[in-house]
Amino acid sequence: MNGTMEQNVLKLEFSGHIDSSNAPAAEAEALAQIEAQPHEGLILDCQDLTYISSAGLRVVLHLRKLEPELKLVNVSSEVYEILSMTGFTEMMPVEKAYRTLSTEGCEAIGRGANGTVYRIDRDTVVKVYHSADCLPDVQRERELARKALVLGIPTAIPYDVVRVGESYGSVFELLNSRSFSKLIAADPDGMDTYVDLYVDLMQKMHSTHVKPGDMPEMKGVALGWVEFLRDYLPPEQAEKLVALVEAVPERDTMLHGDYHTNNIVMQNDEVLIIDMDTLCVGHPIFELASMYLGFVAFGEVDPNVTLSFLKLPHETAVRFWKKALAKYLGTRDPEAVRAVEEKAMVIGYARLMRRTIRRDGFHTEEGRANIELCRTRLADLLPRVDSLTF
Amino acid sequence: MNVIKESSGSQLTLRIQGRLDTTTAPQLETELKASVEGVTALVLDLAELAYISSAGLRVVLMAQKIMNKQGTMVVRNVDPNVLEVFEVTGFSDILTIE
Numbered sequence: 001m002n003g004t005m006e007q008n009v010l011k012l013e014f015s016g017h018i019d020s021s022n023a024p025a026a027e028a029e030a031l032a033q034i035e036a037q038p039h040e041g042l043i044l045d046c047q048d049l050t051y052i053s054s055a056g057l058r059v060v061l062h063l064r065k066l067e068p069e070l071k072l073v074n075v076s077s078e079v080y081e082i083l084s085m086t087g088f089t090e091m092m093p094v095e096k097a098y099r100t101l102s103t104e105g106c107e108a109i110g111r112g113a114n115g116t117v118y119r120i121d122r123d124t125v126v127k128v129y130h131s132a133d134c135l136p137d138v139q140r141e142r143e144l145a146r147k148a149l150v151l152g153i154p155t156a157i158p159y160d161v162v163r164v165g166e167s168y169g170s171v172f173e174l175l176n177s178r179s180f181s182k183l184i185a186a187d188p189d190g191m192d193t194y195v196d197l198y199v200d201l202m203q204k205m206h207s208t209h210v211k212p213g214d215m216p217e218m219k220g221v222a223l224g225w226v227e228f229l230r231d232y233l234p235p236e237q238a239e240k241l242v243a244l245v246e247a248v249p250e251r252d253t254m255l256h257g258d259y260h261t262n263n264i265v266m267q268n269d270e271v272l273i274i275d276m277d278t279l280c281v282g283h284p285i286f287e288l289a290s291m292y293l294g295f296v297a298f299g300e301v302d303p304n305v306t307l308s309f310l311k312l313p314h315e316t317a318v319r320f321w322k323k324a325l326a327k328y329l330g331t332r333d334p335e336a337v338r339a340v341e342e343k344a345m346v347i348g349y350a351r352l353m354r355r356t357i358r359r360d361g362f363h364t365e366e367g368r369a370n371i372e373l374c375r376t377r378l379a380d381l382l383p384r385v386d387s388l389t390f
Numbered sequence: 391m392n393v394i395k396e397s398s399g400s401q402l403t404l405r406i407q408g409r410l411d412t413t414t415a416p417q418l419e420t421e422l423k424a425s426v427e428g429v430t431a432l433v434l435d436l437a438e439l440a441y442i443s444s445a446g447l448r449v450v451l452m453a454q455k456i457m458n459k460q461g462t463m464v465v466r467n468v469d470p471n472v473l474e475v476f477e478v479t480g481f482s483d484i485l486t487i488e
Contacts, residue, residue, distance in 0.1 A: 123411075123441065149444065150480045152451050157444045159478055173444055176412075268412050270445055 001026065003033040010039035015048035018056030027059040034066065042067040047074035047097060052082055064092060071095070101126060101162040101169060119174060126162065126169040135161075138170050141277035144215060148279060151208050151254070154201070154272040175272060177265035181310045184261060188316060195320065197271050198264055199327040202287070205273070208254040210281045218255055218282030219248055222289075222347060228354045233375070237382045241350060244388050248283050255280050255287045260294035261310055261320065285388050288325065288340065289347035295321035297345075297352050301369045329390075343388045346381050349374040393421050400430040400461070407438040410446030419449045426453070430461030437467035442475055454485060464488055 002013040012033055018026055034042065042063065052060075064070045074097040075083065083089050103118045103126065110117035115129040129138060142158040149155055159171040180194050222245050230238040256263070257278030265272050280286075295317040299306030303314035310317055325344075326337045353374035361367025391414035394405040402425060410418060426432065432453065442450075450465070457463035466488045468476065476482040 123443070146478075146480050149447065150451075150484060152448065152455075154448060155444060157447070157475065157479055159475075267445075269416070270412055272444070 001029040001033065003037065005037055005039060008039055009041040009043055010034065010037050011043045011045050013045045013048065014052075017051045018049065018059070019051070019053035020055035023053070023055035023059050026056070027062060030059065030063060034063075042070050044070065044072045045074050046072055046076070046079055049076065049079055052079055054086075057082075057086060057088065060088070073097075098161055098163045098168070101164050101171075103128060103164060103169075115169075120171070123174050124159065124171055125174045126164065126171045128164045128169040129167050132167045135168050137277065138168060142170060144279040145276040147210070147214055148254070148273075148276055151210070153205060153208065153254070154270060155276060156272065156274060175265060175267050175274070177267035177272065180261035180264045180266065181312055183266060184316065184320065185312055191316075191320060191323065194261075195323045195327055197266075198261070199324055201264065201271050201273065202256075202259060202324075202328060205254050205256060205259075206284050206287070209252045210254050212252065214281075215254065216280045217250065218257065218280045218286040219245065219250060221280070222248075222282075222286060222351075225347075225351050225354045228357075229350055232353065232357065232371075233378065237378060240382050241346070241378070244346065244385070248285065248388050251283050252281055253284060255282050255284065257287070257290060258294075259287055259291055261312070261317075283389060285340075285343055285390065286347065288328075288344040289351065291321060291324070292341070292344040292348040293352055297348050297373075301366060301373055340390045342381055342385055343390060345377060346385050346388060349377045349381075353378070391417065393418060395421075395425060397425070400428055401433070402426070402429045402431070403433040403435055405435040405438065409441040410439060410449070411441065411443040412445040415443070415445035415449050418446070419452065422449065422453055422456075426456055426460075429457075432457050432461065432463040434463070434465045435467055436465060436469060436472055439469060439472055442472050447475070447479065447481060450481070450485070462486070 004011050010033065012030055014026070044060070044063070060072070071093040072083070073095045075094055076097055080089070080094065080096050083094050088094065101120070103120070106118040106120055108116055109119050109125065114131070114134060115127045117125050117127045119125050138161060142161065145155055145158045149157065156175050157173040159173070162169045162171055180198060184191055184194055223242070226238075226241045226245050229241065233241065256273060257280050258275060263273060263275045265274055294310070298309060299314040299317065306312060306314040306317050312320075322337070325341060326332060329337060329340055331337060353371055356367050356370045356374070359367070361371050391406065391408040391410055394407070396403040396405070404421070406418065408414070434450070434453070454463055464486050468487055473487070476485060476487065
C-alpha cells in the first residue's frame with residue numbers, strides 16, 4: 001500500500017478488490033503506515049479501488065475510529081454505490097472521482113480568458129480550463145453558484161467537475177441565451193425595457209440574505225484596495241478613503257460583484273445571471289461601485305475599452321448606467337442619483353487606481369492616464385463625500 | 391411536458407411528465423399558482439419527469455416556499471437523472487424527497 005505525506009496529511013492508496021481474503025492484510029498495512037508517519041489527517045485515495053466488501057468496510061470503520069477526520073477521495077461510481085447503500089457516505093466525507101470527458105467532435109461555442117466552452121449535448125456544456133491549477137477556483141465558483149441557485153437566484157445549473165485530458169472542466173446547463181450587452185447593442189431604443197429587467201434581478205439579489213460564512217465579505221476586499229493606495233495618495237485623502245470604507249456597515253446582502261450587461265442574459269423570457277465566481281455579501285454600494293467601473297470608468301480614458309469589453313459604445317454604456325442607477329434607487333431626482341453615484345465613484349476610482357498600478361500602469365501611457373484620472377477624481381470627491389452608504 | 395392533477399380535499403398531487411425546462415416551466419408555474427390555494431399537502435410525483443433545468447428548479451423552489459407557509463410538500467418517485475440534479479445543486483437538502 002502506497003502512503004504519501006502532503007501538508008501533514010497522510011494519503012493511503014486503497015486499490016484493487018478488498019474483501020475478506022485480503023482485508024486483514026490491508027488493515028495491517030494501513031496501521032503500519034499510520035504508526036510510521038506522524039500526521040494530522042488521513043485520506044484514503046480510492047482511485048484504483050474496484051470493489052470493497054463488508055470486511056473491507058470494517059477496515060475503513062476501524063481506521064475512522066483512530067482518525068475521526070478520515071476522508072475518502074477519488075471514489076469510483078461502483079464503490080460509491082456500495083458506500084452509499086451502506087450509509088458510509090452519510091458517516092464520513094466521500095468524494096467521487098471525476099468523470100473523464102472527451103470534447104472530441106464537440107462544437108466549441110465560446111472562448112474566454114481562462115477556458116473554452118464546448119457543447120456536449122442538447123442540455124449541457126463543459127467549460128474546459130486552460131490550466132489544471134485552477135481546480136480550486138473552479139470548485140469555489142461552482143459552490144457559490146449552487147448556493148445562489150438554492151436561494152432562488154436564476155443561474156445555470158453547475159453539474160459536475162470532470163477530467164478533460166490533462167485539465168479539468170466544469171459541466172453546466174446549456175443556456176440558449178443572449179447577453180444584455182448584445183440585446184442592447186441590437187436595440188438601443190429598447191434600452192428602458194432592459195434597464196427594468198436588469199434592475200429587477202439586481203433587486204431580487206440584493207433582497208436575498210446569505211448565511212454567515214457562505215460567501216466572502218466584500219468590505220474586507222474593498223479595505224484591501226484602499227489600504228493599498230496609502231502609498232500613492234496624499235495622506236489625508238488615503239486616511240479619509242480608508243475611514244469611509246471602514247464605516248460601511250457589514251451586511252448579509254447577496255451581491256454579484258460583477259453585475260454588468262455581459263453577465264446578465266435572457267433565455268426566452270427568463271433573465272439569468274452567469275459568472276458566479278465573484279458572488280459575495282456586503283452593502284450594495286460595492287455592487288454599484290463595480291458597475292460604475294464597468295459601464296463608465298473603464299472606458300473614460302479610451303472609449304474603445306468599453307467597446308471591446310461590453311461590445312457597446314461608451315456613451316450607450318454610460319446612459320444605461322445612469323438609467324439603471326435611477327431605477328434602482330427609485331427616484332428621478334437627479335441630485336439624489338448623483339449623490340449615490342459619487343459614493344460609487346469613490347470606491348470605483350480607488351479600485352481602478354489600484355488595479356492599474358498593479359498591472360504595471362506607471363509604465364504605459366494609457367496606464368498613466370488612468371492613474372491620473374483616478375487621482376483627479378478622488379482629489380475632487382474625497383473632501384465632499386462623507387459617507388458611502390445610502 | 392404534461393401535468394396531471396389529482397386532488398382530494400386539501401391534498402393535491404401533481405404528476406409532472408416529460409421535460410421541465412425553460413419553455414415548460416412557466417406552464418407549471420401557472421398551473422401551481424392556480425391550484426395551490428387551500429392545499430395543505432402537496433405531492434409532486436416525478437416518476438415520469440425525465441429532465442429538469444434551472445428554470446424547473448426555480449418553480450419547484452417556489453412551490454416549496456408557498457407550501458412552507460401553508461402546509462407540507464413532498465417530492466416523490468424521482469427519476470435517477472433528476473435526483474442527481476437535486477443532489478448536485480443542494481436542492482435535496484431543502485426538499486422532502488421520498
